[in-house]
Amino acid sequence: MTSKLYEILSQVFDIDISLINDQSSPETIENWDSFHGLALIDALEMEFNIQFSISEITDVKTVADIKKHLKNHSIEI
Amino acid sequence: MLFNTLDFLIFLPIVLGIIAIFHYRKFQHIFLIFASLFFLYYTDNYLVTLLIFTILLHFYIGRAIFNANSLRRKKSLFVVGLAGSLGLLGFFKYSDFSITQFNILGNIFDLGSEISLLNLALPIGISFYTFQSLSYIIDIYRGSLTPTKSLKEYALFVAFFPPLVAGPILRASHFLPQLKEKLEKSNGSERLKLFIIKNADLKFGISLMAIGFFKKMFFADNISPLVNNIFSNPIGMESFSIILGAIAFGVQIYCDFSGYSDIAIGAAAILGFKIPLNFNKPFFATSPSDYWTRWHISLSTWVRDYLYYPLVFKHRRSSIMVFSCLLASMLVMGLWHGASWNFIIWGGLHGIFLAVFTVLRKKYGKSTESFFKTKFGKIFSIVVTQYLIFFTFIAFRIQNFDHMWYAMQKYILLDFNTSQTIEIIKNNEFPILLLILFTILHYISYKKGNLPELISKLKLRYWILFLFCIVLPISLFYVGSAQEFIYFQF
Numbered sequence: 369m370t371s372k373l374y375e376i377l378s379q380v381f382d383i384d385i386s387l388i389n390d391q392s393s394p395e396t397i398e399n400w401d402s403f404h405g406l407a408l409i410d411a412l413e414m415e416f417n418i419q420f421s422i423s424e425i426t427d428v429k430t431v432a433d434i435k436k437h438l439k440n441h442s443i444e445i
Numbered sequence: 446m447l448f449n450t451l452d453f454l455i456f457l458p459i460v461l462g463i464i465a466i467f468h469y470r471k472f473q474h475i476f477l478i479f480a481s482l483f484f485l486y487y488t489d490n491y492l493v494t495l496l497i498f499t500i501l502l503h504f505y506i507g508r509a510i511f512n513a514n515s516l517r518r519k520k521s522l523f524v525v526g527l528a529g530s531l532g533l534l535g536f537f538k539y540s541d542f543s544i545t546q547f548n549i550l551g552n553i554f555d556l557g558s559e560i561s562l563l564n565l566a567l568p569i570g571i572s573f574y575t576f577q578s579l580s581y582i583i584d585i586y587r588g589s590l591t592p593t594k595s596l597k598e599y600a601l602f603v604a605f606f607p608p609l610v611a612g613p614i615l616r617a618s619h620f621l622p623q624l625k626e627k628l629e630k631s632n633g634s635e636r637l638k639l640f641i642i643k644n645a646d647l648k649f650g651i652s653l654m655a656i657g658f659f660k661k662m663f664f665a666d667n668i669s670p671l672v673n674n675i676f677s678n679p680i681g682m683e684s685f686s687i688i689l690g691a692i693a694f695g696v697q698i699y700c701d702f703s704g705y706s707d708i709a710i711g712a713a714a715i716l717g718f719k720i721p722l723n724f725n726k727p728f729f730a731t732s733p734s735d736y737w738t739r740w741h742i743s744l745s746t747w748v749r750d751y752l753y754y755p756l757v758f759k760h761r762r763s764s765i766m767v768f769s770c771l772l773a774s775m776l777v778m779g780l781w782h783g784a785s786w787n788f789i790i791w792g793g794l795h796g797i798f799l800a801v802f803t804v805l806r807k808k809y810g811k812s813t814e815s816f817f818k819t820k821f822g823k824i825f826s827i828v829v830t831q832y833l834i835f836f837t838f839i840a841f842r843i844q845n846f847d848h849m850w851y852a853m854q855k856y857i858l859l860d861f862n863t864s865q866t867i868e869i870i871k872n873n874e875f876p877i878l879l880l881i882l883f884t885i886l887h888y889i890s891y892k893k894g895n896l897p898e899l900i901s902k903l904k905l906r907y908w909i910l911f912l913f914c915i916v917l918p919i920s921l922f923y924v925g926s927a928q929e930f931i932y933f934q935f
Binding site for chain 2 (some may be wrong): 423426
């Protein structure tokens with residue numbers, strides 16, 4: 369399942385999947401700005417059929433945080 | 446109290462001394478709160494009551510929101526909290542601006558007599574501590590923060606004197622745990638954590654403060670006359686003079702503001718508090734997006750988390766809505782800086798640049814990727830970005846529309862004349878030298894990484910030499926009176 373998440377990240381940020389890990393963040397991925405962040409939220413919501421809350425969206429510093437929020441929606445990654 | 450005064454240089458050691466001597470934990474905490482209120486009272490007198498009111502309002506509203514048992518009640522309390530502090534900020538900061546606009550409209554529609562201005566004094570720091578307090582209740586309302594049960598803890602979070610009057614804007618989720626750790630009595634054999642002034646923190650804090658004072662008093666204050674020479678009336682000036690003025694102002698405001706942040710972060714560090722970076726080499730930004738992760742970071746993240754995301758959350762499917770929300774957020778950020786159209790224009794320009802850049806990157810990002818990865822590509826993107834950034838500084842600096850319009854035109858439509866510019870350079874040799882020196886030092890700092898940390902690790906005698914190298918130029922070229930920090934007016 370992790371690979372599914374990484375796949376989405378790779379598509380949204382237009383980078384090679386091998387460059388992504390749990391510690392990846394806006395600091396390490398150049399295309400990860402607030403604009404692409406929204407596209408990411410969209411892609412994740414559509415893929416896993418969930419809806420994030422605003423507090424979840426503003427509480428993402430790394431990919432590990434995304435996993436944590438997905439877990440809260442019963443998506444085990 | 447201004448940082449760059451003898452008063453502060455006396456105040457700080459006294460505060461540190463008292464904390465170091467009186468180890469009684471609860472006393473230290475209360476003492477720091479009162480020292481912070483005194484710090485504000487020193488310059489603002491009775492207006493310190495606004496800070497006290499803001500503290501009490503948000504503490505109790507925050508608790509009430511958390512304990513409310515219905516969403517409706519949570520929402521009403523939240524609205525009261527927002528209205529309370531935004532109302533205060535709006536009243537003190539924006540009433541005259543609103544009245545002026547109303548009067549202008551009134552003249553256009555021939556409504557009769559004008560409303561007279563209130564001429565209220567702007568309470569120092571109100572823009573900063575209001576935003577800081579708002580983030581507290583918004584986080585509680587969103588459910589991502591548990592309010593603190595202790596008014597004393599909350600009061601110190603808001604009133605803490607190092608970042609009080611000009612930031613960085615702190616987040617409760619980042620600061621309160623540090624405070625809790627210091628105050629909580631540990632059971633068993635663990636030591637009590639007090640406000641212990643550790644050697645490492647002291648050296649790092651002093652190094653950072655020294656760098657801040659150097660930026661402000663040696664660079665910013667001595668470059669200011671050059672900026673004034675050019676922008677007090679730019680009409681008739683050559684393009685190159687305008688560009689020089691924009692660059693000089695950019696460096697001035699960077700040194701002024703990041704210098705202040707350095708002093709604030711350094712002073713907090715001495716007391717053992719970690720405050721996040723507010724500036725991260727913005728002049729090396731490779732795009733408008735990148736710039737906003739490097740300039741006034743505590744404000745840009747605040748606007749992103751509490752303005753942009755809530756606005757765009759519901760409309761993110763439509764690109765047009767996303768860009769509108771982006772522009773709206775940047776306009777508000779501009780307005781936050783001051784009750785004046787030039788700041789709104791400044792914000793608007795940044796919003797437009799961000800939007801255009803995002804569109805361009807989406808369209809051409811893949812095909813130009815290899816170019817921008819080269820060294821030349823990187824330099825090219827820095828130069829273009831900075832050209833745009835310094836252009837926006839014109840709006841930030843000039844309030845008169847005719848002057849602003851003239852300067853902007855000259856900045857873009859170059860006339861290639863040089864005689865006047867050369868004359869200005871000749872008459873302002875020292876500021877020009879400072880600009881060159883700043884560029885060199887800034888580049889070294891960019892390449893080396895965390896300069897303050899490296900400096901604080903120097904052997905004692907070299908560290909003393911460093912301090913000497915800071916104090917000597919400042920005192921040799923001291924302008925004569927404490928020049929106010931630019932961001933005090935916000």
